[in-house]
Amino acid sequence: AQTVTQSQPEMSVQEAETVTLSCTYDTSENNYYLFWYKQPPSRQMILVIRQEAYKQQNATENRFSVNFQKAAKSFSLKISDSQLGDTAMYFCAFMKPYNDMRFGAGTRLTVKP
């Protein structure tokens, strides 16, 4: 069974600085997808970034980028120029084809002014 591990329950960062959230996963699949979702206090799940395992190039979305290390089964999220609105829970998720998505337990990120 696939598992997703987020080893940092809580993190904090000063506004405008950079922070990296860690995620590791365990799978025997070769074709899969990885996601980072943000969940602010409103509880809405918001997609931050997505990575397809067959793509070697790391995904980027504005201030958000990932470091995808397929051999190490690692998928970290880097947030540059942190903003107060980035304060939220961040969930790493793994999905193999045929829709079986698994989430990590989450990392609570606080951006301090």
Place this chain on the structure above:
Amino acid sequence: NAGVTQTPKFRILKIGQSMTLQCTQDMNHNYMYWYRQDPGMGLKLIYYSVGAGITDKGEVPNGYNVSRSTTEDFPLRLELAAPSQTSVYFCASSYSKGTGKQETQYFGPGTRLLVL
């Protein structure tokens, strides 16, 4: 385009009661999902559907039932509510062309359920 909508937003149930959580999407997505999120935890898949008339179990299906009679709607049924079903329930949808490529899932705002 409202995306994925869920009703109700919050509900309190007594043990043994039943209820249906509603989920509707207007994006013409063929795939729909139900997740639950327990306090301090990530989401766990309850059931999913790849199209009207087709449903399948996820990681934690016990105590729940689903149906998918239309593309837009995917209700989740709790028959005999138990305190262990206290959670936040999220519905999501996505579109797949059936080639094995999975598109992004879009989530509803969630339904908070308290079973006492």
